[in-house]
Amino acid sequence: MNRGVLWLLALLAAAVMPLLLSSYHVDLATRILIFAVLAMSIDVLAGFVGRTSLCHGAIFGVATYVVIWVMAKAGLPAVPAFLSGVVAATLVAALFGLLAVRTSGVYFLLLTVALGMVVWGICLRWTGVTGGENGLRGQDMRPALLLARENFYWLVLAVAALAAWAMQRFVNSPFGLSLRGIRDSESRMRALGYNVPLHLFIGFAVSGFFAGVAGALYAFFNEYVSPSSVAMGQSVAGLLMAIVGGIGTLFGSFIGAAAIILLENTVSWYTDRWQAVLGLVFILTMIFAPEGILGTVRRLAAPKGRAR
């Protein structure tokens, strides 16, 4: 209960933020929320299934590409475009899931890297559709009501809150519990009568759906997409946010996304080598706070003598 009140206050604070911030910072906050959804979708797999994915950036980017393409080239209105982006990402995730569910550990990681690279390669080379290196530009994609950045921010906040709540319900559902069972012991789950590959497949597709939601939002935010949106860097950034926030905490992704994106913005004022700084942050996190920011806070806040 206590925790619910805390999150409600955080939501309220996030809702009044655009009234106090400059337009530049509203855009920054919007970006943070979108990437928090991506990071949460990665945390669903990494934290609750024990499968660390490096292709969620590609799934995210597929949604972005599809939304911009169907609006700019096929002339679809915003809502159907949004939905088709999410559906496309979910289908790609389902396909990837089929291939990836029989692996675990480092093999899963490598396979997802390869699958992400395939998407990147297609976006780069299929120039007739994707515009190749030039990417795709959308025009006036947002409906009139969402043209003001504050309004768009509130929409993204609502979607992100809804997605966070849905993912929280998902990982705590009976199905989510069986995913945590698979994380702890696959062989016992098989002995108990669970079809482990089918569970992993569904888990992967659900996680991909949420990455797609984030990618579709990003299309309306950025109104431009290029191969760098589906590149491995995108997947790594999402994973890094989940790790810094705290793997297995889900809501930590909001903190992780805020930390990484704010850091990126601050550091890039002073140096071009912000990625080196990012690497350093990652190393320091792994050494001093492997449970991430929210994980560490929870551990310190927990009553003494009991882990978690």
Add this chain to the structure above:
Amino acid sequence: MPAALTLTEVVVAFGALRAVDGVSLSIPAGERRAIIGPNGAGKTTLFQAITGMVQATSGRVVFEDADITALPPHQRARRGISRTFQITNLFPTLTVRQNLFLALRGLAPGKFNLFGMPKPSADEAARTEAALLAARLVGREDTEVRALSYGEQRQVELAVSIVNQPRMLLLDEPAAGLSPNERAMVAEVIRALPRDITVVLIEHDMDLVLGLVDQVTCLHEGRVLVEAPPSEIRGNPAVQEVYLGRARHAAG
């Protein structure tokens, strides 16, 4: 008594190594059967072939008149085959209750509920309580498994395997690494199981085994060496030779 489980010439080969080398045996429904044999005799591999964790290279596995040789493990579990693991195989970050909940839902249609709350039904709650009572875990149900002692984890291992009221229970060294008191308790738990469950038990502790079972199968190098009631096993020269050891034979 009809046979609960019939193995016909089952072979499990890993490359050139034939871990199980043509085992045939038949276990009547409701029997308590022990499988003994020195390390490397193929006992655990035989269990793996029965549960489907490894596929038999050749031969047939028939459970209650159905050929299950080609079925994957989860489908065999749905037919009522349950097992414990030699090395504790639980969900360490989940509570005892959650471990039992997963065991229950493994055979239930509700496991694809993606959005509800993990609340057991009245029937599931009753089964959970019964398993907790049988495995003597009352009072520990909301503790995370990793915080339990080794002995208690073995008890959870038993509780997880009986909560579904299986047709056949395979116990892989249920008392390994336990203190004498804990062993006696495990024996009590096994003895108290309903008679309609067929129980197959791998165990090194002869005193524990011989007081519990109706029939003993001794494996050696992947083959059945002897099959006899417990009263005859100790005196059997072939068993003494391979299992109880030459030293004792010589000294005696």
